[in-house]
Amino acid sequence: MSSSLGTLFRISTWGESHGPGVGVVVDGCPPRIPLTVEDIQHELDRRRPGQSKIVTPRKEDDKAEILSGVLDGLTLGTPIGLFVRNTDQRPSAYTEMQQAYRPSHADYTYDAKYGIRAVSGGGRSSARETIGRVAAGAIARKVLQHTLPAYECLAYVKSIKDIEAKVPDKLTFEHIESNIVRTCDGEAAERMIHLIETVRSEGNSVGGVVECQVRGVPPGLGEPVFDKLEADLAKAMLSLPATKGFEIGSGFSGTLMTGLEHNDEFYMDGSSVRTRTNRSGGIQGGISNGEDIVFRVAFKPTATVLREQKTITNDKQETTLSARGRHDACVLPRAVPMVEAMVHLVLADHFLRQRAQCG
């Protein structure tokens, strides 16, 4: 269904941007997993507006409330209901947009599909929908870490427009959180921040690429045909707002190599099966092989720009529109925890599926 994801670890998000709030139901979470509201709030704070000078200054506290499924710090095995109340609603800033379709937004397509739309703040197409994902992802991470202590998922900004970060050999969470862009290269971070501030001052926007390394995934997760692990990751990433591409391992550049160059030779590392290279990106035939899972996601420049653009009204008259309001000139710093959340969700689901079928 439209608003649900996962087969066994299954989430259903709900909520419009300017309604009472947004939330998520997590069904299928194993029982007796330690979980506190702080585990969830920590990730929501990384996603939250107003967290730094380069993201939207909207004041949204995004305080998570656990409504069910957890007792005395342990999951019950029953559905976990999570709720975040909407606070900063300024419909007045959006009045003009009620009639004109914002270019490269979902305004027109929602009207085409449903014949009705919650105009204010983008309604269901608002990035606030991702709050439920990030909250649920925090729970999925706890589930994975409970059984797979080496599990770790590190997403980071690989590039903003044409500024590319250098990835250190031993990347840590601290590298990424040491700068407000959430990149892994302090020098590039400076230039990225400068670029974002410049385009914002011009009412313009930029995009970039998020890369992700997932460690500690045992061999055997994933399914061989339609639900290949990379297929589910691709779907999860392309379901995030503003994404335009996904590649795993060698990706598009792998098409420039020959098979002999591209293949990952196996070797024994003590008693562990390893590959010398990792062009496969940690997945072969849809199933994890124990190497790091490495992929990249392309995010387009933010569609909301504070400059006049040509468009049409909902009664099909040509017009122009200059967006106002407080928007991200670059979504990537806040997209990093979203990418991680989607990884947690996909892997938790495949972890349970593997446990079901293969014991």
Place this chain on the structure above:
Amino acid sequence: MSSSLGTLFRISTWGESHGPGVGVVVDGCPPRIPLTVEDIQHELDRRRPGQSKIVTPRKEDDKAEILSGVLDGLTLGTPIGLFVRNTDQRPSAYTEMQQAYRPSHADYTYDAKYGIRAVSGGGRSSARETIGRVAAGAIARKVLQHTLPAYECLAYVKSIKDIEAKVPDKLTFEHIESNIVRTCDGEAAERMIHLIETVRSEGNSVGGVVECQVRGVPPGLGEPVFDKLEADLAKAMLSLPATKGFEIGSGFSGTLMTGLEHNDEFYMDGSSVRTRTNRSGGIQGGISNGEDIVFRVAFKPTATVLREQKTITNDKQETTLSARGRHDACVLPRAVPMVEAMVHLVLADHFLRQRAQCG
């Protein structure tokens, strides 16, 4: 589930490469759709080994048999069972591979997941599994064309290694089928054929990019959150063997643009809502906007190379392996109908979902 795809137009494939055969069950097909076995065979013939000098010379007739769900040339609305018997089985050519894991294949990960594996011919991980997809895709296309007469899906080879095709403005099916590579540029086709023959003679392989244009999709197909149309397309493509990446519209290169450059301005073309550019790739907010859907898929170089490579045995000894047998030195000519089939399947499913919810 692992071997099923779709919510309403739902397919389930089954079959190993060297067992009795492979097949698919299509559940949810609307009734009274005209369908003959030739509709299906035509697409299987485009996928079939031995169709030209640049694909594997294996002799596989791949004759489709309709076992249920169709009567007197019309679908019944009941499950359509399709069966293709395996014919060319030469287990002897594969003996050596039973013990050594082929690099960048699914041999090791299947063993890690299941603790058992149909070694011969790759078993379930064989590209023969895609027969069921291509057959089901032919049915999905009939469903779409029955209601949407302008519906057309054209996939073609955009590049092989570093040879890139020029895409003509008015691309037709005949352009693509006029050459055995299934590219859209006669001059590039010659060079691609030469390259494939050269690498094959060297026991090596190459990959490339398939691009796809989908026309005649009305606005409103797709779902706003997890089942975004581009997300389901990404999953469908990454579920095909040998794929490493997916991008839609501007894709990864769109990250190099600013928002002002990237946005697709709306205008009225008579009574039709159109966009001046199509960086969105025909989808906005997960929902089709009526423009052509345009995306690209990266296929890695074939993992099977006829040259000695280092690897390990299934009892974890290091060894070397030189594959033998008859393989594609480049999968892309045969991948083109697979990409199209997956598009048909995704769109038929979303077409039915839209009809269910929005009438």
Place this chain on the structure above:
Amino acid sequence: MSSSLGTLFRISTWGESHGPGVGVVVDGCPPRIPLTVEDIQHELDRRRPGQSKIVTPRKEDDKAEILSGVLDGLTLGTPIGLFVRNTDQRPSAYTEMQQAYRPSHADYTYDAKYGIRAVSGGGRSSARETIGRVAAGAIARKVLQHTLPAYECLAYVKSIKDIEAKVPDKLTFEHIESNIVRTCDGEAAERMIHLIETVRSEGNSVGGVVECQVRGVPPGLGEPVFDKLEADLAKAMLSLPATKGFEIGSGFSGTLMTGLEHNDEFYMDGSSVRTRTNRSGGIQGGISNGEDIVFRVAFKPTATVLREQKTITNDKQETTLSARGRHDACVLPRAVPMVEAMVHLVLADHFLRQRAQCG
């Protein structure tokens, strides 16, 4: 999944009895259906404790809050989030039960399954979980009535213990709501009320049978194999707390007839296809035939009795337990709206499925 029901009109309930509240997410509701909070509250009030002298006197207001998916009295096509805050929580009354498993409750099986349990008030196994169903059912009814104006679902108490109601030929909603038992026979109602009051005064309980007539369902709803309409109704009814049986049309007594007696002969009623008898209960081969859908559901006597019973503790010691607290001595008056809600949900789902596949 455990807490979700439906393929296209899909609901997910969440919430424990003594946590912050209970709720439901309705995904897949068509857009532009008129819906107000009063539509929902009306059904919740029929389900609510404290509504009459023969139901539990617990004070639960059960005020519904619509959190998403509705704007200005119309559905948006996006998930509808509904929330009912828990108010009357008296954990003290339940202390003793924390250690002793209540006979014929879910205490022991929850512990066996999850290894953890929200003891207070039954947690997830509380009848409060049905609040989400009744609320969602009210929405499903609006969806059905929007397209099928003759749609009407009338459930009523057919028997309490050995007191059986006489069903009038032209049964109306007013008949049923004219008495606090929700039966269709004023004379029997008096005797039923007296029986319930008597067993309650003795700390005992009784059960009975709810019958349901569904009118205005067009021919063609339902699926022919696993998702037969009667199969989905049976599942829906057996998923309600305290149910022990389901029968449709002639049911168990039909096994005493011969085929010639049992068959429903067809005839033409003007231009309508009708059957002379309705032993089929309105469904043939899993698909509605246009006659009234008629079925019965058995509800066991309430498991909570205020008398000493033998049982064991959660550390497996034999003990005795006398329940206290405020319980229903008979669940049937409050079960009537639950049965109706489940019918609405099943039919709305099949209505959308039929629209998807058969246009």
Place this chain on the structure above:
Amino acid sequence: MSSSLGTLFRISTWGESHGPGVGVVVDGCPPRIPLTVEDIQHELDRRRPGQSKIVTPRKEDDKAEILSGVLDGLTLGTPIGLFVRNTDQRPSAYTEMQQAYRPSHADYTYDAKYGIRAVSGGGRSSARETIGRVAAGAIARKVLQHTLPAYECLAYVKSIKDIEAKVPDKLTFEHIESNIVRTCDGEAAERMIHLIETVRSEGNSVGGVVECQVRGVPPGLGEPVFDKLEADLAKAMLSLPATKGFEIGSGFSGTLMTGLEHNDEFYMDGSSVRTRTNRSGGIQGGISNGEDIVFRVAFKPTATVLREQKTITNDKQETTLSARGRHDACVLPRAVPMVEAMVHLVLADHFLRQRAQCG
């Protein structure tokens, strides 16, 4: 979907009665389960026409062919394709029925739903569809027995019309298979056989009740809300052709008891938790409690009777119809293995779900 059942152990049946054959795909079966074609054939033979003098004399060999998913007597973890070719097709016997709707069959409702129908032999509504269920059930039983060696499912005819069998205390498979009715009481068997032969000689038919005892199910299987174990059993049973009712444990007669009489008191049997009575039927709150699961299913008298009945044609003219052909005058002897198969399927699915969520 219409032709699929199960979340994790998922089957999809296909096939019309007079097409090339019928079959099933089993997806999600664990790997390395011992399985031979004989395991399957054994159950198909119990379901097969022509097996005794009281069932239809149609000659259908119903030979199972395993097309995939099994190698050298072990499951691979991949989809298991099963195929049974149709052999005894006599369309001529059915000509008359092409125009007249058979009373209490699915002819009219299929036409109402799909606007098209495979008339011959009932097409998809034929009892041949259950071949796939019985075959898949045989696999599910192997899965259950592999981990739960005490697992045993015994279905038997409890009554035919008004002849009721006495159930012995220590019921065995041999009791049931010692007579061609598959009842558990030799004396009643004689009378049942006589009754079936009599009604058949009169062109009439009878129905009855199948009872089922399921042993060796550990506590903890089942889900607490919509997918309660009894709800999934009810759905599975009501999805079988000719069923009109389901009751578990005390069932409808439990409504005549008070709570004090009805409750199952817990006690310790050594280290095992047991209940003194089993009115719950082995399931409490949707979850198995370790007692035998006991339920009953009502089967109506066979709709096909060889006597003239009033009906209408598919162009809505009133007419009469006398069925010819070779039919079961009583479906119950052949229904027994179907009931068992559905139990295996439901329990295998819940077994895998429990393993997924609770480890």
